[in-house]
Amino acid sequence: MPEPEVDLPEVAAVARDLIRFDTTNFGGGDARGEREAAEYVGAYLESLGLAPEYYEPIPRRTNVMARVPGRDRDKPALVLHGHLDVVPAIADDWSVDPFGGVVRDGMLWGRGAVDMKNMNAMILTSVADLLRAGEQPERDLVLAFFADEENGGVEGSALVVKDRPEWFAGATEAISEVGGYSVTIGDRRAYLLQVGEKALLWIRLVARGRAAHGSSLHRDNAVTKLAEAVLALGRAEWPVSLTATTREMTERLAELTGLDPADPDAVALASGPAAGFLRSSLRTTTNPTGLTAGYKHNVIPDRAEALIDVRVLPGTEEAALADIRRIVGDDVEIEMVLRDIGLEVPFAGSLVESMTAALGRHDPGAPVIPYLLGGGTDNKALAGLGIIGYGFAPLRLPADMDFTGMFHGVDERVPIEALVFGQRVLADLIRSY
Known part of the structure; x- marks a missing residue:
């Protein structure tokens, strides 16, 4: 049985709220719920004193962006981005309502818990940590949340990059999903940092x-x-x-x-x-x-x-x-x-060093290993603007958890402790980089 509604860490509460928006993308322009999810994100950004902008090139296929001014505006901006849509979930195959945002066994369950409403929540709440404390990130942050990633971004990031390139003015690097998570090899924990994607x-x-x-x-x-x-x-x-x-x-x-x-x-x-x-x-x-x-x-x-x-x-x-x-x-x-396109960038440079250092401060001694993602992300679209993208949604996971099997799988879920860890690492990164 689902646990009763309890007080959750903010990052888990935001992820739960996002899961409860059914943003299923069936492909071929058949999608739902993206506008409502984007409006939720926009309202959250407004509560932080930011000025979100929306772009809806196709009715109800909504994208939202906000820029956070940094301490040093001469430094190139960093894009933190996520997608709001999810793949379909056949409810009869699940042990919980896939859009219920159920909390059970210390985990948040639902479609998008892994791909990628967890990272969306981590982005929002890590920025909230800074701004509520009266701080600024080191450099400008561009926070972007796209529609249609699960159909290749054709009606989402591809159109945003084409029609709203000014959203990303001054940005040279980006971070998003499917990297930064832990794997356990023998009795040793390591983290996989995504530095490329297959075509x-x-x-x-x-x-x-x-x-x-x-x-x-x-x-x-x-x-x-x-x-x-x-x-x-x-x-x-x-x-x-x-x-x-x-x-x-x-x-x-x-x-x-x-x-x-x-x-x-x-x-x-x-x-x-x-x-x-x-x-x-x-x-x-x-x-x-x-x-x-x-x-x-x-x-x-x-x-x-x-x-x-x-x-x-x-x-x-x-x-x-x-x-x-x-x-x-x-x-x-x-x-x-x-x-x-496919993408591949060196496992080197100041952003890679900063991501590695941030993980090291929160999980000392755990090695960080580069890998190539078999799937794809909206980093492909941003590459058209010359923006170099990485996968860095940091999560410290139980050794026996089949995390990668959760992507597009049944009973998708993420440990609440992992969300809290990821939010702290991400907040650390944007403070220091």
């Missing part, structure tokens, strides 16, 4: 055949052609190929595990629950995610389609598409639904 290729496979009666002897069946292509692509064994980031990640993890860095897969597997994320960063992935065919049980359709989520290492897009073409064969067409 995104969302493709549609289309097989064509000849319509016929379902009882006929028929060799020109679109469903059969598609099924063969989907099976081949879904079971493809893509080889390990290291980038500068994944090579350094492997070497640092190998130091902790005692394993041979010449076997990156084995090293990644030793990272425990995070292994699925880390292994995906070592290679191309091609995952079937949707099927469409037919309209009646006794009619063989003349067309069948499949959606494939393809993620490739930065710079390997054309080679991967050529391999996919070879795997699916000439009888199946490939349509590009959405394509976006």
